[in-house]
Amino acid sequence: MFDLYLSAVIFGLGISGILFLVSIGISIGFGLMRIINMEQMVYYTFGAYMTFALVASTGSFILGLLAGTLVAATAGFLVETQLLRRVYGKELMFTMVVTFSVFMIGIGLVQYIFGLASKPVGMPFRVIVPIMGAQVPLYRLMVFVISMSMYVLIWTFLNKTIVGKAIRAGIENPDQVQGLGINIRKIFTITFVVASGLAGFGGALNSPLVGVAPYMGFDMLLFAFITVILGGLGSIKGTLVSALIMGQVMSVGGTIYGPLAFVGPFMVMFVVILFRPTGLYGVKGRAFGFEE
Amino acid sequence: MNQLSRYIRGPLILVALLVIARYLFPSKMTFFWEVSTFGIYIIANDILYGYMGMVSFGQPFYLGVGAYAAALYLAHIGHNIFIAISLAILAGLVTGLILGPAYIRLRGDYYALINAATCAMGLFMVEKVLYPITNGDDGLWYRASMHQTPFLNLKMPSDVFWFTMIVLGLVMIFYTWLDRSTLGAAFRGMKASESKMKFLGYDTFKLRWLGYTMMCVLAALAGSLYAINYGFVNPSISEPARAAEVLVATLLGGPGSVYGPFFGTLAFLGIKDIVSAIMDRWELAVGILTIIVCFYFEGGVWGTIQTIGSKIRGRTANQTGAVSIKTAKGGKS
Numbered sequence: 180m181f182d183l184y185l186s187a188v189i190f191g192l193g194i195s196g197i198l199f200l201v202s203i204g205i206s207i208g209f210g211l212m213r214i215i216n217m218e219q220m221v222y223y224t225f226g227a228y229m230t231f232a233l234v235a236s237t238g239s240f241i242l243g244l245l246a247g248t249l250v251a252a253t254a255g256f257l258v259e260t261q262l263l264r265r266v267y268g269k270e271l272m273f274t275m276v277v278t279f280s281v282f283m284i285g286i287g288l289v290q291y292i293f294g295l296a297s298k299p300v301g302m303p304f305r306v307i308v309p310i311m312g313a314q315v316p317l318y319r320l321m322v323f324v325i326s327m328s329m330y331v332l333i334w335t336f337l338n339k340t341i342v343g344k345a346i347r348a349g350i351e352n353p354d355q356v357q358g359l360g361i362n363i364r365k366i367f368t369i370t371f372v373v374a375s376g377l378a379g380f381g382g383a384l385n386s387p388l389v390g391v392a393p394y395m396g397f398d399m400l401l402f403a404f405i406t407v408i409l410g411g412l413g414s415i416k417g418t419l420v421s422a423l424i425m426g427q428v429m430s431v432g433g434t435i436y437g438p439l440a441f442v443g444p445f446m447v448m449f450v451v452i453l454f455r456p457t458g459l460y461g462v463k464g465r466a467f468g469f470e471e
Numbered sequence: 472m473n474q475l476s477r478y479i480r481g482p483l484i485l486v487a488l489l490v491i492a493r494y495l496f497p498s499k500m501t502f503f504w505e506v507s508t509f510g511i512y513i514i515a516n517d518i519l520y521g522y523m524g525m526v527s528f529g530q531p532f533y534l535g536v537g538a539y540a541a542a543l544y545l546a547h548i549g550h551n552i553f554i555a556i557s558l559a560i561l562a563g564l565v566t567g568l569i570l571g572p573a574y575i576r577l578r579g580d581y582y583a584l585i586n587a588a589t590c591a592m593g594l595f596m597v598e599k600v601l602y603p604i605t606n607g608d609d610g611l612w613y614r615a616s617m618h619q620t621p622f623l624n625l626k627m628p629s630d631v632f633w634f635t636m637i638v639l640g641l642v643m644i645f646y647t648w649l650d651r652s653t654l655g656a657a658f659r660g661m662k663a664s665e666s667k668m669k670f671l672g673y674d675t676f677k678l679r680w681l682g683y684t685m686m687c688v689l690a691a692l693a694g695s696l697y698a699i700n701y702g703f704v705n706p707s708i709s710e711p712a713r714a715a716e717v718l719v720a721t722l723l724g725g726p727g728s729v730y731g732p733f734f735g736t737l738a739f740l741g742i743k744d745i746v747s748a749i750m751d752r753w754e755l756a757v758g759i760l761t762i763i764v765c766f767y768f769e770g771g772v773w774g775t776i777q778t779i780g781s782k783i784r785g786r787t788a789n790q791t792g793a794v795s796i797k798t799a800k801g802g803k804s
Contacts, residue, residue, distance in 0.1 A: 215580055265766065271579050272526045273765070276722060279715060280761035287755025295752065397712055401591065404584055442595040445588040452585045453573055 186313035187434040188427065193319035193388070195426030196326030200381030201399060202406040202418050203333070204374030210350040210413020212267055212367055214274035218258065219378050220396030220403065221285030222251035226379030227386040227395060228289055231300045240303035244383045251379020252372050254285075259371040264364070282396065290393045297392030322384050329377065330419055336373075337415065346370055350413050398441075402429075405448040410458055417460030478651075482643030485733065486636050493632065502744065504632045506736050507639045508696045513724070513732040514646050515689035516717045521726030522655060523682050524662035526579070529586025530717040532593045533687050535709025536566050537694025539597065542704040543604060546611045550618040552625045556695045563691025567684030575679040590711045597706045610705025617702070631700045638696065642689065643733075649685075650729045658682055659727065719761050725771025734772040 201223050208216035226247035233243035258281060266274050306317040337343035345366050349356045357363045389395065406425050410417030425444055433440025451458065493503045512534055519525050540562035541555040549555075574585055597605050605611065614626070623630040649655045657678055660668045668675050698704050707713075716739070724735020742760065746753040768775050 262762070272520075272524065275526055275580070275583065276718060277762060277765050279718070280758040280765070283715065283754045283758030283761070285758075287752065287758055290752050291750070291755060394712065401587055401711065405588075408581070408584065438595060438599045442592060445591045445595075448588045449585065449592070452577060452581050452588070456577065456581055 182312040182314075183434065184431065185311060186315055187431045189310070189313065189315045189323075190319060191426035191428075191430030192323040192423075193426070194429055195422045196323040197381050197385045197388075198402060198406050198425055199419055199422035200326050200329060200384070201378045202403040202410075202422060203415065204371075204378050205403055206407045206410065206413055206415065206418045207346075207350070207370055207374055209407070211346065211353070211370055212263070213271075213353075214263065214266060215271055215278065217275055217278040217400065218281035218285065219375070220400040221258075221282055222255055222375040222378040223382035223385075223399060224285060224289055224391075224393070224396040225254055226251045226382030227300075227391045228293055228382075229379075230383040230386045231293075231298060231391045234301050238301075240301075240387075243386075244380070247383030247386075248376050248380045251382070252376035254379075255375025256368070256372045258375075259368055263371070267367070282400070286393050286396070293391075293393070295393060297390055297395075299390045300386040302387045318387065322388075325384065326381075329380075330415075333415060342366070342369060402444055405444045408448060408456075408458055409451050411460040412458065414458075414460040417458060420459060478644050478647045481647055481729065482640050485643060485730070486640045489639075490636060500629065500632060502740065504628070504635055504700065506733075506740055507632075507635045508693050508700070509720070509740060510733045510736040511639060511642050511696070512690055512693035513717065513720050513736050514642060515686045515693065516721050517724075517726055517732045518646075518649070518658070518682055518689070519686045520718070520721050521728070521731065522649075522658035522662065523679065525575075525679075526583045526718065527586040528583045528714045528718075529588070529590035529711065530690065531709040531711065531713045532586065532590040533563065533566065533690035534694040534697070535593060535597070535706075536562050536687070537691025538698040538704045538708050539605065539694075540691065541695040541698040542611045542613060545617055545698075546613040547604065550616055552617055552620055552699055555699065556692070559691045559695030559698070560688055563688040564684065566691070567680075567687030570687075571680045571683045575676065575683050587711055587714065590709060590714065594706055594709055594711065597709070605706075608706060610703050612703045614702030617699075625699055628700060631696075635696055635700075638692070642692075643729075646732075647729050654678075654681075662727075719757055722761060723764055723771055725773040725775075728770070728773050728777075731771055731773040734776070738772050 201219065204219040204222070205216045208214055208219065229247035229250045230240070230243035233246050234240055237243075262277070262281065266277050302316075302318060304318060307314050308317050308320070309315075335343075337347055345356060345361050346369075349363060349366055353363055356366070402425065406421050407418060409424065410419070410421035425447070428443045428447055429440050432443040489503055489507060493500050496503075512530070515533070516527070516530055519527055537559035540559040544555045544558050545552070570589070574582060577585060598607050617626055619626055623634050625631055625634060657668065657673055660671075660673070661675055661678060665675050668678075694708070697708065720735045720739035721732060722735070723738050724733065725731035739757070742756060743753045746756045750756070764771060770777065
């Protein structure tokens with residue numbers, strides 16, 4: 180019994196890693212640009228599909244990982260510079276509908292190129308490590324370790340570099356940052372490209388675990404939103420903590436009662452929105468979409 | 472009398488056009504029936520989105536409430552179709568009254584997402600928790616247990632079409648009234664600035680609750696029509712993935728106008744019909760189209776028709792309509 184739950188906890192850590200990577204874009208997008216990034220999961224889907232294509236053709240997972248991240252970042256760059264610039268400063272509803280259509284276009288493109296069927300992606304390695312009696316695939320541990328090192332990298336980027344400090348200042352107050360002579364548009368583009376690259380990286384990492392399907396981004400979108408809301412919009416640390424919680428809810432909950440793996444997060448979101456809409460680490464102020 | 476004809480003229484013309492179209496293209500009857508039913512569903516969403524400015528990603532849930540209320544009654548308890556429809560409406564009303572106070576306190580994005588969560592949880596209830604009575608993914612089949620009804624035999628699709636026409640006419644009359652009444656103006660006012668509405672002495676909480684309940688009832692009504700026409704219901708009716716269709720159709724038609732939802736439905740289902748004949752799926756075309764509509768045709772199909780019409784007629788006729796749309800779009804102050 181104990182080993183069952185131990186392996187569930189470790190599986191949950193893997194899920195947390197993926198959730199964290201794909202949710203950062205939504206969290207920062209809301210905190211910095213004041214838009215709701217529904218299309219963030221397009222990059223997740225693109226990353227996963229690039230990995231699928233490269234693993235199928237060359238057999239190299241690392242190549243797939245790199246290509247997935249690059250393609251996702253490029254797509255993010257194109258979308259930000261060509262489309263989202265026209266959306267900044269508009270109503271939240273409007274940004275939601277526009278980015279959702281981008282999401283639909285992405286799903287349509289994937290369907291057009293790769294077809295409708297879902298496909299499996301080969302595992303890069305199948306090593307199983309025994310930890311205190313539980314059999315754990317090494318790959319899931321790797322996913323967790325990689326995403327945690329990503330968190331450290333992001334934290335260093337935001338706190339130790341001048342660009343990162345400008346981004347953090349932008350989350351607090353974009354107008355003041357612009358007043359200091361910093362080109363906020365450029366900051367937006369950099370942040371967006373990094374975030375979409377991370378989402379693509381998350382998709383590439385997740386593809387061996389769940390396979391690829393055109394609508395794979397849809398459930399993930401809802402889970403990512405739940406993660407972001409539980410953590411508090413615009414907070415990286417909050418996103419990490421809530422990703423850790425959500426992973427356990429899905430994995431341990433699913434072990435106790437199967438369907439909880441899907442519906443558990445929604446229950447959490449339900450409770451959080453109704454009783455503590457600011458989330459765990461929410462920043463008060465404009466970032467909440469409430470009319471003051 | 473003059474007052475009354477103002478509300479009745481438009482809906483009657485609309486229904487008459489649909490009936491004419493149905494006899495001009497007899498093979499397309501199902502399409503026109505779906506336009507009418509989906510139209511009611513979109514009207515429900517438009518009260519929420521177009522008038523009160525609230526986006527919801529969980530509209531299929533409210534459709535499913537009506538469909539399952541009617542289906543459960545027909546499959547397990549009784550045989551009377553009219554009672555099934557009344558029960559669906561009642562279920563919508565109860566849903567609106569119970570969930571309303573909790574949900575409408577939330578604004579904007581949170582409201583949209585809690586609806587998505589509700590939709591996912593509703594699907595879960597139907598598929599897993601209520602399996603003994605809903606039959607899970609297999610759905611409920613009850614066409615055989617439906618009794619014939621006098622005047623219009625609702626077991627026949629062609630008679631369901633006529634019944635839907637009557638319902639659509641009534642809903643459109645109600646909707647036209649809503650658009651021109653103080654209530655509709657209050658909804659628009661809330662969209663523009665809630666704090667100002669409060670200052671003017673309106674209880675915005677009650678107004679929202681009322682609008683939300685109206686939405687629930689109309690969506691449940693549309694759901695029951697689906698349930699009766701098809702004779703079976705399965706969980707795919709309330710899949711969260713279908714929430715996008717509703718928003719796109721509302722936006723396409725022109726949110727916050729009387730005939731917008733109807734034309735949006737016509738355009739959306741028409742495009743879907745045409746595109747799916749060419750491509751496998753319609754996501755790509757609908758996505759591109761929505762972006763174009765968002766940026767270049769803010770009023771949607773109906774707004775564009777209105778603009779062209781008023782240009783032709785020398786901008787005298789539609790002035791009131793144009794002004795009301797402008798004030799509604801005035802944005803936050």
